[in-house]
Amino acid sequence: xxxxxxxxxxxxxxxxxxxxxxxxxxxxxxxxxxxxxxxxxxxxxxxxxxxxxxxxxxxxxxxxxxxxxxxxxxxxxxxxxxxxxxxxxxxxxxxxxxxxxxxxxxxxxxxxxxxxxxxxxxxxxxxxxxxxxxxxxxxxxxxxxxxxxxxxxxxxxxxxxxxxxxxxxxxxxxxxxxxxxxxxxxxxxxxxxxxxxxxxxxxxxxxxxxxxxxxxxxxxxxxxxxxxxxxxxxxxxxxxxxxxxxxxxxxxxxxxxxxxxxxxxxxxxxxxxxxxxxxxxxxxxxxxxxxxxxxxxxxxxxxxxxxxxxxxxxxxxxxxxxxxxxxx
Amino acid sequence: xxxxxxxxxxxxxxxxxxxxxxxxxxxxxxxxxxxxxxxxxxxxxxxxxxxxxxxxxxxxxxxxxxxxxxxxxxxxxxxxxxxxxxxxxxxxxxxxxxxxxxxxxxxxxxxxxxxxxxxxxxxxxxxxxxxxxxxxxxxxxxxxxxxxxxxxxxxxxxxxxxxxxxxxxxxxxxxxxxxxxxxxxxxxxxxxxxxxxxxxxxxxxxxxxxxxxxxxxxxxxxxxxxxxxxxxxxxxxxxxxxxxxxxxxxxxxxxxxxxxxxxxxxxxxxxxxxx
Numbered sequence: 001x002x003x004x005x006x007x008x009x010x011x012x013x014x015x016x017x018x019x020x021x022x023x024x025x026x027x028x029x030x031x032x033x034x035x036x037x038x039x040x041x042x043x044x045x046x047x048x049x050x051x052x053x054x055x056x057x058x059x060x061x062x063x064x065x066x067x068x069x070x071x072x073x074x075x076x077x078x079x080x081x082x083x084x085x086x087x088x089x090x091x092x093x094x095x096x097x098x099x100x101x102x103x104x105x106x107x108x109x110x111x112x113x114x115x116x117x118x119x120x121x122x123x124x125x126x127x128x129x130x131x132x133x134x135x136x137x138x139x140x141x142x143x144x145x146x147x148x149x150x151x152x153x154x155x156x157x158x159x160x161x162x163x164x165x166x167x168x169x170x171x172x173x174x175x176x177x178x179x180x181x182x183x184x185x186x187x188x189x190x191x192x193x194x195x196x197x198x199x200x201x202x203x204x205x206x207x208x209x210x211x212x213x214x215x216x217x218x219x220x221x222x223x224x225x226x227x228x229x230x231x232x233x234x235x236x237x238x239x240x241x242x243x244x245x246x247x248x249x250x251x252x253x254x255x256x257x258x259x260x261x262x263x264x265x266x267x268x269x270x271x272x273x274x275x276x277x278x279x280x281x282x283x284x285x286x287x288x289x290x291x292x293x294x295x296x297x298x299x300x301x302x303x304x305x306x307x308x309x310x311x312x313x314x315x316x317x318x319x320x321x322x323x324x325x326x327x328x
Numbered sequence: 329x330x331x332x333x334x335x336x337x338x339x340x341x342x343x344x345x346x347x348x349x350x351x352x353x354x355x356x357x358x359x360x361x362x363x364x365x366x367x368x369x370x371x372x373x374x375x376x377x378x379x380x381x382x383x384x385x386x387x388x389x390x391x392x393x394x395x396x397x398x399x400x401x402x403x404x405x406x407x408x409x410x411x412x413x414x415x416x417x418x419x420x421x422x423x424x425x426x427x428x429x430x431x432x433x434x435x436x437x438x439x440x441x442x443x444x445x446x447x448x449x450x451x452x453x454x455x456x457x458x459x460x461x462x463x464x465x466x467x468x469x470x471x472x473x474x475x476x477x478x479x480x481x482x483x484x485x486x487x488x489x490x491x492x493x494x495x496x497x498x499x500x501x502x503x504x505x506x507x508x509x510x511x512x513x514x515x516x517x518x519x520x521x522x523x524x525x526x527x528x529x530x531x532x533x534x535x536x537x538x539x540x541x542x543x544x545x546x547x548x549x550x551x552x553x554x555x556x557x558x559x560x561x562x563x564x565x566x567x568x569x570x571x572x573x574x575x576x577x578x579x580x581x582x583x584x585x586x587x588x589x590x591x592x593x594x595x596x597x598x599x600x601x602x603x
Contacts, residue, residue, distance in 0.1 A: 197455040204438050204449050211436035214398070215516065216424030216453045 006167045011289045012282050017175030019281020020182045021244075024237035026261040026273035027186070028230045033267050035206045035226040038108070038119045042127035044258065046096075046231060048251040049134045051238030053095050055145050055247050056138040058088040063137045085147040089235070096231030097224075104224045112219075131252060140249060145242035149177050178240045185236060186274055189229070193270070202226060260308030266321025275319060280304045338375065341568050342583070348376030350409075351552050352397065352520060357406035359392055366392040367403070368576045374520065379546050380554045381563045384573035385596060390556045391433060393573070394524050397554065398430045399423035411519075425453050429518035431509045433525045433556075439498040443489060443508050444480070446497055450515030451476040483514045486548065487541060503534040507541070514545060521545070523555035527562055535559075539566055560597065564588065572596070 028043040040046075056063060060079040068076055083091075107122055150173040162168035193199035204212045205222045212219065241251055257280070265276025284303040292299045311318065333339065335350040352374040359367040367389045374380045382390045395401040396408070399420040408415045410426065424430075429450070438446050455472055484490055487507050492500060497508060506526065513521055526542065527535045539562060545551050557563045563570060564584040572580035572587055574596040580587045587593055 197452055200445070200449060201452055203441065203445075204452075207438035207440050208436050210432065211438060212449075213400075213420040214424055214430050214432070214436065215449050215512065216421050217449075218419070218421045 010169050011285050015282035015285030016278055019278035020179045021240055022257050022261050022280055023274045023277025024182055025258040026277055028233040029262055030270055030273045031230045035202050036223055041123040045127045045130045045252045046234035047238040049130050050096055050235040051242040051247045052134045052138045054088055054092045055143045057091050058083050097228045100224050100227030100231050103227055143247040145247050149174055149243050260304040263308040263311050266318030269320035272318055272320030347378050351376045353409040355407040357403045359403045365576050370578045372571045374554050376552055377550055378552055379567045381567035381570045382556050383563050388573040389576040390573055394522055394556055398522055427519035429513035429516040430522035431513050435505050435509055437497045437509055442494050442496055444493045447480050447511045447515045450512040480515050483511050487511045503530055521551050521553045525556055
């Protein structure tokens with residue numbers, strides 16, 4: 001096989017892996033949008049916040065250390081312990097559930113039956129609040145996140161492909177882990193929403209509030225549950241991104257890459273978020289590889305958005321979005 | 329026969345059915361929206377096994393009363409007694425968990441889900457097994473799901489909607505949607521079934537069908553039913569006892585025959601000049 005084709009396949013594979021991470025963020029959006037009609041602008045910041053919290057808990061950082069030091073003139077920074085990764089992840093999940101409760105209790109409970117645009121504005125506010133809160137709680141320096149996931153080139157794939165094709169594929173172990181985790185996560189979420197009582201209740205709430213109440217579903221409980229699940233998805237995304245490129249505040253910007261993913265996949269479809277993420281991941285890598293050199297590169301910055309724009313024109317509900325059934 | 333009847337007593341209807349003691353009692357209910365009184369000091373009871381109707385002209389406060397029973401509205405004054413206990417103010421989902429199911433005047437179904445899924449939501453409060461067991465479909469969850477499906481299939485069979493079980497509700501015509509909503513309420517095996525204008529917007533044939541279903545449900549499952557209707561003819565054929573409301577007040581209460589001959593009721597329906 002010619003070298004270029006092999007190289008293109010390698011680029012595509014890496015694109016798939018990047019797409020998995022986009023899909024993970026998009027998934028969080030879809031969950032909340034489906035269940036409550038809220039487009040949660042803060043999903044990316046939730047990923048950042050969860051990653052910050054995870055690092056903070058693992059390293060035994062004192063939360064609000066700067067604030068406490070400034071007020072009391074102390075010099076706190078670390079408790080002086082490090083916690084195992086699994087325990088830290090469980091504790092972080094607890095924090096995310098608490099966050100879900102607070103978001104529901106202090107924001108959205110007061111905004112029931114408001115226009116979607118108002119709910120959207122509220123999530124923008126929430127995003128900036130959480131970004132500042134995360135900064136205040138854990139500090140704004142770039143942190144290294146190491147939960148023990150394998151990193152670096154997978155030498156087995158490299159060797160096998162080199163022996164078979166005469167060209168070694170470079171695939172990062174972390175990307176493989178991310179793909180496996182994302183696949184398992186999607187399986188779990190689909191099983192949850194299709195086969196469990198809570199999943200059925202969640203779909204019911206997404207469809208009609210009044211009807212849901214009349215069959216004995218507590219809206220408040222379902223909403224807290226959905227925000228918790230979205231928090232869990234954010235945590236997974238945060239861990240993957242954080243392990244890949246360090247926990248930094250630019251992490252919240254990946255939320256913007258999830259927007260074109262959603263436009264492609266449809267705002268209400270879990271498979272759509274996955275397929276959309278993969279298409280964008282592969283698409284932008286291949287476009288950069290083939291077309292990039294001709295037009296001066298840096299296409300990865302805008303390719304996804306242009307693709308989304310084209311979709312909006314020709315298929316506004318996305319690939320998997322709900323068809324609009326209308327009886328006249 | 330009503331006012332003097334003891335709460336623990338039953339009675340026998342004209343067609344020979346035995347009615348049990350009081351299941352639900354409304355005591356001096358008053359409901360206001362700002363300065364507007366929707367319901368003024370109304371008391372009545374619903375007995376086990378009975379078909380109880382609330383009738384009245386448009387705007388009489390019937391739907392408000394049903395919403396008080398089902399917890400969607402909380403009255404400013406008065407007490408709601410259910411199964412011999414005073415019911416504290418509750419959210420609608422808590423009321424539903426007590427075994428009170430309802431339908432809506434404007435139909436509230438899960439439009440994106442199939443008929444079967446809609447009816448299955450009626451069983452949500454009968455599912456007790458753990459989350460993981462449900463997801464992997466093992467042990468208690470499996471037995472539970474099978475039992476729930478049996479109830480649902482029975483209801484679907486009973487209401488003759490087998491043919492549309494896999495159809496998304498959004499595609500159904502109005503009359504069938506009403507029937508699916510009734511199916512979902514029945515699937516909960518409620519102690520008390522509330523029907524808000526079950527015949528509204530239907531043609532004569534559909535009304536006859538619905539009347540038959542209501543009678544059959546009461547007969548077959550022994551379900552206590554409280555329904556609202558403004559079509560006098562239908563109500564009189566269907567119900568055992570009738571509460572008549574007008575301008576938020578109770579103006580009559582009794583068997584269809586008693587109510588029919590009540591002068592205040594005749595005035596309210598035919599309209600007389602209010603002085």
